[in-house]
Amino acid sequence: MLTKSYLATSVPDFLTQSTEDILGRLAIRVGLEHSGNETQQIRAWRIQIGLLKNALANADSDEWGILLELPLLRLGRRIDTIILIGDMIACVEFKIGSNTFSGADVNQADDYALCLRDFHAASHGKRVVPVLCSDQAPTISLSGSIDFIDDVSQCIRTNGEGLSDVLGAIKSLATGDQIDWQAYDAANYSPTPDIVTAARSLYSGHSVKEIGRADATAEALERTANRLKEIANEARRDQKKVVCFVTGEPGSGKTLLGLDLVFSGTAGRVAEEPAALLSGNRPLVFVLQAAIAEDARQREGIKATEAQRRAQQALQTLLGYLKDHAAADSDPPENVIVFDEAQRAWDADTGLKLLGRAKSEPELFMEIMGRLPWACLVCLVGSGQEINRGEGGLALWGEALANTEDWTAHISDKALAERKGLLGFFDIASGADVSLVNDPVLHLNSNLRAYRNNLHGAWVAALLDGNIEMAREISNEMDHPPALITRDLSEMKAWLQARQRGDQRVGLLASSGATRLVAEGIPPSPRSDDLGTVVHWFLKSAGDFRSSNALETPLSEFVCQGLEIDYAGLCWGNDLTWDGHEWVPRKMRAPNWQLLKKEDARQYRINTYRVLLTRGRAGTVIFVPNGDETDSTRTPKEFDGICNILLASGCQHLS
Known part of the structure; x- marks a missing residue:
């Protein structure tokens, strides 16, 4: 046998x-x-x-x-x-x-x-x-x-x-x-690689099937990967222009699919067809560039400069791409482009500020790629992750599609049915002649990131929607609690340090708006343009004080979005409190907290915690400070309310 x-x-x-x-x-x-x-x-x-x-x-x-x-x-x-x-x-x-x-x-x-x-x-x-x-x-x-x-x-x-x-x-x-x-x-062995490991493997010539799991989740992911390659090949064969919307919750594998299409797809690097993954998330781009460049240098024996050049060709920043091809006679070399986090596309006002052109990001992309005889634009869409002003969401893609006759949109029926914060743009474009193709496999239902708790994304959604009863019901179906709670920062760090074994990575996270965490001894996050620091945080090994494993510096939502660690320590600030009925988003306007009243600003703050709560692959522990009666910006009552509602939603005490 x-x-x-x-x-x-x-x-x-x-x-x-x-x-x-x-x-x-x-x-x-x-x-x-x-x-x-x-x-x-x-x-x-x-x-x-x-x-x-x-x-x-x-x-x-x-x-x-x-x-x-x-x-x-x-x-x-x-x-x-x-x-x-x-x-x-x-x-x-x-x-x-x-x-x-x-x-x-x-x-x-x-x-x-x-x-x-x-x-x-x-x-x-x-x-x-x-x-x-x-x-x-x-x-x-x-x-x-x-x-x-x-x-x-x-x-x-x-x-x-x-x-x-x-x-x-x-x-x-x-x-x-x-x-x-x-x-x-x-028995089956079904690993779920982190995004850095996946990028290295895909760039070295492996496919999603080879590096992914061996279960129903992997089969679904492979079907979507194959469908994207099929659509790209059809666009090339028929000389047409298509845009595909790949949707799914945080951690469902969207970026993995984009990397697969660019690095190993028949329309990508392996077939010598120019392709690139673009992201407005500069930390994500630079971390992945550094990881695959170092891997290629060691594996192929090439010079570091050549390895870096190859990595930069395959992974680029959105703004750099748009600036390079802004002129009407500057045709892009890539017929296949993957737009990561497309829900964060910016509007015409931001386009005017950044490029001097009052056009939205989707309009600019369709204009630039429209110069080519054929094009395949793949938009990776995660719901509820817009965290910055000027991010118009997918309504902007609807407006751009409504204003052109050259493009066909592929999208799942599930995504079409969702209006809130996802594809409401078809309300705008309903009267326009928009060419749509229903592709059910372009929506991902599973969670690959939280491999020990595949209901984690649903729990986060219920929690931040304020549906505490539903969150509790979801937590009851989990094999592990959705998160652990402690009021002691040193206890959280000890818990994380005990789990930093082998190649597993731990780290601290905190909202950019949680400015009063400094009173707890928690420093602010590096800025998203401090790219060297961020690369070290994600790639340096244990023992290096610059590594996430040192538990010295937290990352904010702007720096960690799209990336992941095994065990996350989330330091919950009082920029998002609970008033007994709903979440209350706030910002610090020294010397006091100020309520966020505009709906988009409120949603950005809630989405901040959606990003932070979905970075841990194996588990999350949440530190909620005790506060200080003598400090009106850190009242114990507010922190107690946060702690109690997290426990009510299914979290458990760390002790």
Whole structure:
């Protein structure tokens, strides 16, 4: 029977097989799947098999299962050994010949265990123990207990001789039924890459199908990706101009689809057809540019300047694109353009300020791309994320479509049916001759970002709509609370620091309007044009004070929109309070708070918290200050009201 792992069997069967037979099976599999000299790998396997046989020989392991070289196919890695001990999972990383326990090796073992917990179907709800076995390292005594954080323990370090004791300690924790090794080996592994990892993978030539999940969510995403490529190819074949509106909640995979079309689509870079993803979100552009440039430099051995040039060609800022092609004789080289966060398109007044032309962003785009014989403009639309003045939303796209006969719009029926803040522009354009094509697959229903809580987006929407009862009902259907609440900043930081393991990233977030958080010792966010600082925040590793993991500096909605981290610490300011019936958006006009009365300004403030509440992939903890009776800008009553309504909506106390 062919297994997913190079070898999957019961421990008794493993012990009765000869080392040579096991090596032969491993060698055959590695030969089928990889080319090159595997002599060193086989030598390491021989030692590893001997260590495992010695460690398992005296264990009461008749029901245990063992898997060697379990491939994490979509990450291009393999886990050395998994031992199923009752209802416990030992995830063992061997470093044969090593006499140390390096930080990088510990991170690797941690990361494998976290990947199993989050993305391996048979590991869900089980406790996972990462083990680093450096066979030549000094003996380390086991600590008194093995502690778990979210079902994954601290990494246990051992040498070859101590492996038996480690397995015995794990066995003592087992309380449930034995995990079936055959079912475990056959289970799906469905990772959800963060946007930086996805950009690197797509740019290196992989597709959405190769890097994404292996479930219904991934199938839907792949259908949308294929449909976009089909539309682009039809536009090229028929020499026509089309605009596609891809809609979905924050974290549903819209930017991932845009990157896929530009980097790996048949109308994109792979087919040598000019294409680019444009965004008005400069931090997003620069973080992704830096990530894929560094990856390309290391992978292809090219110079840093060349890697950066390629990244800048594929990912560009909207304003730079519009300035470059403002002149009537400046035709763009790209027939395929992806417009990220198209709901944030600015109006004619802003166009006059920025470019000296009283035209909206959609009008300028259709004018510029209209010079080409064919064009495919893909607009990625997230509802409720407009956070800045001058952002006219999708009504501007309707006006632009109503004023041209050259373009056909592809949009889902679901998006057409939604009027509030999404596609109300067809109210304006209803009397115009607008060419529309109903494409149901262009709306994404699932949430990829919150991979441990796919109802999170619906909960955020209900909370910020002020529908607390609905938010509570949604939270009751979740496997984990939508967020945890603390009134102690140091407690929040400790919780986040404990979860910064392997490649997982933690960080602080705060509203740009929460100006009084400085009294709690929380500094303001870097500005969105402080791009070097933002790139370091997202890409520098733990141990670097510039990294998000240092928990020193929060990011505001303007800086973090479109990007993500694993665990977010949201510092809730009193720029958005609860009066007992609804949310009350405010701004600081020193020395006092002032109510925001204009509807668009009120909505921008609420949308700010929508952005901040949807940045965490694995979990969010919210710090609500206690306030100060002597400070009228930080009253305890206001903060208590915020805390109480968050708890009423389904959040739980951190403690």
